[in-house]
Amino acid sequence: MSEHKIERYTGPAGGWGALRSVTNSLLRQDIAVKGAKTLLSANQPDGFDCPGCAWPDRNHASTFEFCENGVKAVAAEATARRAGPELFAKHTVAELAKQSDFWLEDQGRLTHPMVYDAAIDKYVPIEWVDAFALVARHLNALPDPNQAIFYTSGRASNEAAFLYQLFVREYGTNNFPDCSNMCHEPTGSGMRPQIGVGKGTVTLEDFEKTDAIFIFGQNPGTNHPRMLGELRAAHKRGAKIVSFNPLRERGLERFADPQDKLEMATLGSTPISTHYFQLRIGGDFAVVKGMMKHLMEREDRGDALLDHAFIAEHTQGFEALADDLRAESWDVLEQESGLAQAQIRAAADIYGEAGSAIFCWGMGITQHQHSVATIQMLVNLLLMRGNIGREGAGPCPVRGHSNVQGDRTMGIWEKPPAALLDTLAKVFGFEPPREPGLDTVEAIAAMRDGKGKVFFALGGNFAAATPDTYETWKGLRRCDLTVHVTTKLNRSHVVHGREALILPCLGRTEIDIQAGGPQGVTVEDSMSMVHISTGINPPASEQLLSEPALVARLAVATIGHRSRTPWLWLVEDYARIRDKIEAVFVDFKDFNLRVAVPGGFRLRNTASERVWATASRKASFFAHPVPRDTPSHRARARLGKKGDTVVFTLLTTRSHDQYNTTIYGHDDRYRGVFGQRRVVFIHEADIRALGMKDGDWVDIQTVWEDAGDGADMVRRADRFKLVAYDIPRGNLAAYYPETNPLVPLDSVAVNAGTPASKSIPVILTLHTAPVAAKADHEASAYAIG
Structure with a gap:
């Protein structure tokens, strides 16, 4: 384990740090030679699909189509231990x-x-x-x-x-x-009634043709590092990249491509975001609504920004949305977003002046109480300018697990x-x-x-x-x-x-x-590409x-x-399973033939064709009020009468040395945390206001309706080190799974059921000797560490 220290990171994402991490991962698992050979087969036509994230492969015949996270995932699986x-x-x-x-x-x-x-x-x-x-x-x-x-x-x-x-x-x-229930369920719940599909409509080729990329609630440098290559290329050709994130994330600022010899030799890097807006946790809804309001105001003044022909032919509900936008208060939008009106207007102008735009989002959008409404607002904004169903434009929800989208396609769905x-x-x-x-x-x-x-x-x-x-x-x-x-x-x-x-x-x-004989399996990535994966x-x-044989x-x-x-007959040759998949799902016609082509094939996406598989056969605009009754709102109202108690909003996040719940190590290189995980990121002014100092140890307790005032439930996670960080005041961030005990079971996304793990109302107190919570003893110890 690394030395315990907090040390500001000044380098770019990727670069030599990524290469050192790759080498250390292979050496640590005692597979340096075997691991290198294995990596040469990652994302290859005759090799295996990376078991890491679901970001698509740019070139399925590339020898180096893997990233730092992919190496860690491969090394962990191919370990000699x-x-x-x-x-x-x-x-x-x-x-x-x-x-x-x-x-x-x-x-x-x-x-x-x-x-x-x-x-x-x-x-x-x-x-x-x-x-x-x-x-x-x-x-x-x-x-x-x-x-x-x-x-x-x-x-x-x-x-x-x-x-x-x-x-x-x-x-x-x-x-x-x-796992869809815990991550992108709101994406499907929001998009299906709106445009008829619950998946993104873009392809990698769209990233080559877009004028602007807007990134909401996503940290590609840690969660989807291969995406940085697309963002880097887009920036180099002049596309605007606009990021909305409470935290300053290095992967959204600068990136050094380990495969670029000149960049590596000169210790250079490429900027990623042309504009970076640090909104409050959960402020995305208000930002997006503010951007739409600004466009409407300009349109009402005579600026031709909206695609009225598209709206008339392909959508319904626009007038109701327009009236709602005109009536919205800028004071409310500023208060709830954490951004100034001028910042929201600036972001809207970038969008309004772009010929085409892609909206990307991750769990920073989906794991909130009002995530479904937020996603529908994002799609509203795309629809206003006809940015669905044409080149270089569309929604791009970026999913985590390598086949989480494919599993839902195959029928893993409780509804x-x-x-x-x-x-x-x-x-x-x-x-x-x-x-x-x-x-x-x-x-x-x-x-x-x-x-x-x-x-x-x-x-x-x-x-x-x-x-x-x-x-x-x-x-x-x-x-x-x-x-x-x-x-x-x-x-x-x-x-x-x-x-x-x-x-x-x-x-x-x-x-x-x-x-x-030897079998291959198939997976579907975030952009509906289906390809085969064969182990080596x-x-x-x-x-x-194998999982198919085990199930059979x-x-x-x-x-x-x-x-x-005929269960056992089916698993003798997985082509037989694919024949049955073809018999059930019309989009998998000629499955075995099409997946044999290097790179596989793309499933049909009706919304990308401007065919709306909705009840009305139109894309729909949905008007929603700005959320004023979030968990943090309720917690502050509840404790407002109790002196100087400060309620923070906590988001749970990954470190750079983990993938979902898999912990590869104890370093979070880009955030400057080494050898430890029990840290909480907080604005330095908030530390002073609490009468504490950077490096103090604190306990975190959830403020929820079933806790306190004599209630039985106490949700606590103890002994976290305060780390001063560039994050809006009143907001905190800490790693999961250590902070999962703080997420109430009934704090979920409306109409989706996803845990609201990115907006937990909490209070901080100086750490003292552990006190047994009224809950499972071992789980309490887990939360204490």
């Missing part, structure tokens, strides 16, 4: 639970299926056939299939996801909580469309359940309340990724059985049900041999199963006696 039965024989689960998330995953690749033995508090080996029999026994004993919960990680392939949703629906439930269920019934000869299932937050509540009895996770790290850690862990422990399909040990395996299984699977980089490394253990064998054990689906 092994977490076999000997590890579990050495440690009780209680001992493992005391280790950090970093330590757990750092033990290496899992090698054998393991079952929990409560008598000795250890995981012990189990044969695959017995593991499947155990799961089947629990599932078939449930009086109601809806008492089973089937979670899905966005790293599952299309083939695995398709078989998984088919098995679960044949079993009898639509309980499909997944499936009737048309999908009708087709499944026709193709596979069974009647799927029609009742909507549970999303992630609803599933946690069901387990906590004793209504969810079996929890099965196809990948992911549910215990660490989810909100309200105390409540989530209570729910998992109330289950009769918890099962995790995974490549490495993580927090979820030590927060288990009465019975528990760990089922190890192949990784994306590994050779998958079935009866029909020998499996970490002969005991590993589980289906045979559980419903084989009544299913007409």
